Amino acid sequence: MLALDPAAPASPSPLTAAQDDALSLLTQVLDIYAPRDVLSVLQAAGGRDWSLPKLTRIRSGKSAAPALSAAEVNTLQTLLPSRPAHYAAPAFQFVDLFAGIGGIRRGFEQIGGQCVFTSEWNKEAVRTYKANHYCDPYQHQFNSDIRLVTQPAGLQDEQAIYQHIDRTLPDHQVLLAGFPCQPFSLAGVSKKNALGRAHGFECEAQGTLFFDVARILAAKKPPFFVLENVKNLKSHDKGRTFAVIMATLDELGYDVANAQDDGLPDAKVIDARHFLPQHRERIVLVGIRRDTGLSAGFSLRALPALYPAQVPALHLLLEPEPDAKYTLSPTLWHYLYQYAKKHKAKGNGFGFGLNDPRNLSCCVRTLSARYYKDGSEILIDRGWDYALGETDFRQPENMARRPRRLTPRECARLMGFEAPGEARFRIPVSDTQAYKQFGNSVVVPVFAAVARLLLPLIERYQQQNGQ
Structure with a gap:
């Protein structure tokens, strides 16, 4: 049986209150959970004689949902994330690209940010994401394939594409993207080589998706971004892949924290073992738009000050x-x-x-x-x-x-x-x-620490721009 959220509101949340019929509420839940799991929860609420075939028909659109009792409505609402309190007055807005199950998002919500756009193509990951992250249909957009935004059908002119991106994506101050790492990982490269397929930026299926991120940066010009990838991104194709990425970000007008090699261990490579008992190294690129004048002095070398006093056993x-x-x-x-x-x-x-x-x-x-x-x-x-x-x-x-x-x-x-x-x-x-x-996914406390390190600059930007 599904566990109910004890913190969920007894009255309708803004998400479900906006829906004017039972079908909308039940459909939201059935989009996330298997009918048998929803059945067990509804049966626990008492009253109606629910059945698995009936819920399956409702999920497929072959049958309409009946009127729900107050107990059933409240029970279904406990299966949906409640609205974060800080969304009433968020400190800033961000977009969550290649979101997976929302690991990077959680870190930036912890510092007061509001997610206004999510992109994730994997349907199973979307189920987990929606089960755990509030997605207001009026203040948040959910997208599947980001290329529907960055490579719109029928548009070839570069400026027309940028205008389309600007119209489609909400304004935001921080862009988050854990862009697909398979073409850059050791395992991914080995597999593609064995299959005689291209990898890196030559892999049309995934390798070029970084350039879709670059198009968004060019069109929306957010003051900050945080990109995540596997450590091997630096050495892929003898360093040429990483060089192209860094050159692209520089051309777009961004300073990347700790971009230069100073002879010390690379501060952009963060090991999760400082937060949890798992050796997991990932490269983290924090970008600050150069014309904001905020990049001077920012360094990921300050991150150890945010390590927990003790890693849980x-x-x-x-x-x-x-x-x-x-x-x-x-x-x-x-x-x-x-x-x-x-x-x-x-x-x-x-x-x-x-x-x-x-x-x-x-x-x-x-x-x-x-x-x-x-x-x-x-x-x-x-x-x-x-x-x-x-x-x-x-x-x-x-x-x-x-x-x-x-x-x-x-x-x-x-x-x-x-x-x-x-x-x-x-x-x-x-x-x-x-x-x-x-x-x-990513290790959440790592990105919560990165978010906390970046927060003072976000606050300064908001103050300078009267936001």
């Missing part, structure tokens, strides 16, 4: 009684063990990542989008007796103590979408989709 993120389905099967555990043993003998570093939650300094490997396949990069030790040794692998004691993968809820905590011990982040999708979404 891994065991604090774990559920006390995870379902047995997350324990590896004997067949999978045997395969992973033998695979790692074979590569260890060859001197390779391939193998599973076994983590002892009793180790207070444990830092897990990077959670990836492929985690759903076997969970091998982050396995939780369930008490294997190491004294038995490798030769006793097939002993019953070892098979009884097979490790387990993280649950989706634990992934949410490892990525910072909720605090240890909480269960407030809604996961309306399957485990497979959830693993993909968290593996493709």
Whole structure:
């Protein structure tokens, strides 16, 4: 059964109050949650004899929704995000491009920002996004493919395209974009090479999407942007890809924080291990429009001052009684063990990542989008007796103590979408989709810190421009 949000309002929120019939409310919920999950919630509200076939027909538009009781309306409203209090007087507006499940957005909402435009093409990610982020239909636009905005059909003239972008996108002070990283990642490049396909900016499907971001920057000229990508973006194609990106941003009139190599570790590469027990390096590009005069002195080297005093231990993120389905099967555990043993003998570093939650300094490997396949990069030790040794692998004691993968809820905590011990982040999708979404996301506290570092400049810009 779906968990209800105890913080949700008892009366209609601005989002649902604007809808004048039951169909709109029920459709919103059914766009996010599976009919069987909605059924369980409605049945818990009591009264009507709901059925799965009936909800399925309503979801497909083959049947109209009946009038809902007050209890049913209130119950459905608890499944939708409530309006953030600061939206009544937001400090600034921002757009969320290639949004995924909204990891970067959460950091900028925490400092008082209002999201006015979201773009995300993956339908499953959109379900999770809408389950957790308020999307006012009157003050927020939701877009699927950003190229519908930046590459409008029938327009070839550059200025006409820029005018179209300017009309379509709401004004904003901060542009956020975790533009697709597959063409720039080591794994993505290897896969495309093996398939004989192009990568980087030659990959028409994804690699050129940075230029769609550039078109928006050229058309809307927001004073600030924050872009995110994998660390390997810097070295892709012997550095030429990154050089083109930086040259493009410079040509558009933006200063990028810590753009120059000063001989120190690159401040643009931020490791999530300073915030949560996960080694996850990402490159973060913070841009400030040059003509604002605000870029002087801004540096990501000030970020360590915002690190938490103590990184939570891994065991604090774990559920006390995870379902047995997350324990590896004997067949999978045997395969992973033998695979790692074979590569260890060859001197390779391939193998599973076994983590002892009793180790207070444990830092897990990077959670990836492929985690759903076997969970091998982050396995939780369930008490294997190491004294038995490798030769006793097939002993019953070892098979009884097979490790387990993280649950989706634990992934949410490892990525910072909720605090240890909480269960407030809604996961309306399957485990497979959830693993993909968290593996493709950002670590929220990292971008919350970046947002806090940038906030004084945003406030100065707003004051200078009377906003």
